[in-house]
Amino acid sequence: MGHEFSVERLEYLTSHLDRYVDDGRFPGYSCLVTRHGEEAYFRAFGQRDVERNLSMDRDTVVRIYSMSKPVTSVALMxxxxxxxxxxxxxxxxxxxxxxxxxxxxxxxxxxxxxxxxxxxxxxxxxxxxxxxxxxxxxxxxxxxxxxxxxxxxxxxxxxxxxxxxxxxxxxxxxxxxxxxxxxxxxxxxxxxxxxxxxDTDLDVFVRERITKPLGMSDTGYQVPASSKDKFAACYRYKRGGGFELQDDPTTSPYHQRPTFFSGGGGMVATIDDYGRFAQMMLNRGEFGGHRVLGRKTVEYMVTNHMPGNVDLAAMGQPVFSETSYHGIGFGLGFSVVLDPAAAGVLDSPGEFAWGGAASTYFWVDPLEDMTVVFLTQLLPSSTHPIRRELKTLIYQAIAN
CATH class of the missing domain: 3.40.710.10 (DD-peptidase/beta-lactamase superfamily)
Incomplete structure (x- = not known):
């Protein structure tokens, strides 16, 4: 079947993301798109460590912050x-x-x-x-x-x-x-x-039940010793433009096992690791011959659980989160698209997603049989509208 993307139209995505780096808005990024179980797009560009002039690579380890939440939700389920x-x-x-x-x-x-x-x-x-x-x-x-x-x-x-x-x-x-x-x-x-x-520490449970079976070898609550040189710096937006160092990768606390295992925001990962997690969810609980969750459990988790099937805009005054509110519901650990027209962006009903504080993002689209993982390291995630832009640039390139 193939991935059925237009390679020519995917160049719009490359040009747009590269400008973020060339203009000094992101230090670097990586983006992975799969469709029908096949890699359709990958690019890493810019730097993971600006101060040391180290490139953003496929095996770069980053802080995923709140993209830990779906992993923890799966663990609990x-x-x-x-x-x-x-x-x-x-x-x-x-x-x-x-x-x-x-x-x-x-x-x-x-x-x-x-x-x-x-x-x-x-x-x-x-x-x-x-x-x-x-x-x-x-x-x-x-x-x-x-x-x-x-x-x-x-x-x-x-x-x-x-x-x-x-x-x-x-x-x-x-x-x-x-x-x-x-x-x-x-x-x-x-x-x-x-x-x-x-009766098991959270980091050990997640490793034994999720990351190790899925082959997510660089994902956890601390940077693996074998990958310490692959760890990215984290930056924060600087008023007036650009960014400044927030966490130096050589002295970061992420090199030590924490005492507080933050299921809400404490994990690190690589793009291929998180891509495996996303593909497991798209496959309704299974990846690479390992079943993490039952099919019915995954389907239940990515159903909107807001009362009366309303969107988040109907559930109180919007405050900060890693999603927009109109046309978006929430399942068990994931945002869920209810109405793309109300959300105001190219999308599919039933797409589920979440993001992290350092502008990372992923989504899974069962209708298009597609996963997307985007990584960078810029706090806060509200600095640039990159997530909405990614939706436009990726969906417009679907050829079939």
Whole structure:
């Protein structure tokens, strides 16, 4: 069958992405597209380490930040398949300190008013980001400040997932569970539950159940010693244009095994590694003769789980996340396209995706039998509209 892309039209993609590097907006990038199980496009261009003049290569290891979330969600669902829990189980069934959570009502600081939650946080709420949890960096809600003050989310040196769970028991939810959608530390809590149900550290569980079977040898919670020289620098956007060094790859904490295994944002990977994960999801749970999830489980995960099948725009005031809101729903760990016209970009209904803080992105399109992985290392992901541009430039090149 072949990949059925126009090679000539894919040059639009190359020219556009190369300009990002030539104009000093990205240090470097790599992009991998597959269709019908065949590689249709790959390019790595620019530098993984500008200061040392090292090129961005196919085997470059990068921080994938929130692209860790789909991996953690898959890890938790492998345990669901073993009967370890039900999706509607209250989290307090397994974390007793969460039995009496409160919900924000108004005010801030010492004047904050809360009330007992009328609904328990369930495991499904965690997977769908409808739990009422938040992120301290949001700066959009008075509860966010409580997260920052308590350094919730692995911010303290030597902290653990257990520390985060204990801290969250004392902080109010931002809303009644199930009533809104809000990006949050919920996937870190999912990582904690993986440890609890499996009696195994999260990094070990993910390696044994997902990355090793799929051949993702450079993916994990620290840079493998054998790949330390392939690790990219991370940059942050500099006001006025360009970028500046944020994390030096030679002194980065990613070279050490962490004490806080962030299922929400702590992993590193290469483009081929993550491409294997994406292909496993496209194949409905199997890749290279190894089955990670059952077919029905994958189909369930990439179904929209918002109440009434509404999009994220109908689930509360939009705040930062790694997706747009109109025409987009959310499954169990993935955004899900409901209506490409409402989303305002070339796409297919049923496409599922997620991205990371350093402008990384991936999507899987079952309708077109296609996967896309894009890697770079520029914080924050909102700096450039690269994700929408990638959709246009790749979909326009489909020839059949």
């Amino acid at each position: 492998t345990l669901y398949e073993q009967g370890k829990f039900q999706l509607d189980d209250p989290v307090s069934k397994f974390i007793p300190s969460w039995s009496d959570l409160s919900v924000y009502e108004g005010g801030d600081g010492e004047a904050m008013v809360t009330s007992p939650s009328t609904e328990p946080v369930t495991i499904k709420h965690l997977l769908t980001h409808t739990s009422g949890l938040t992120y301290g960096f949001m700066n959009s809600h008075p509860v966010d400040a409580l997260y920052r003050n308590a350094s919730i989310g692995g911010e303290r040196q030597g902290s653990t997932l257990q520390d985060m769970i204990d801290d969250l028991a004392d902080v109010p939810l931002t809303f009644t569970p199930g009533s809104r959608w809000n990006y949050s530390v919920a996937t870190d809590v999912c990582g904690y539950l993986v440890q609890l149900f499996s």
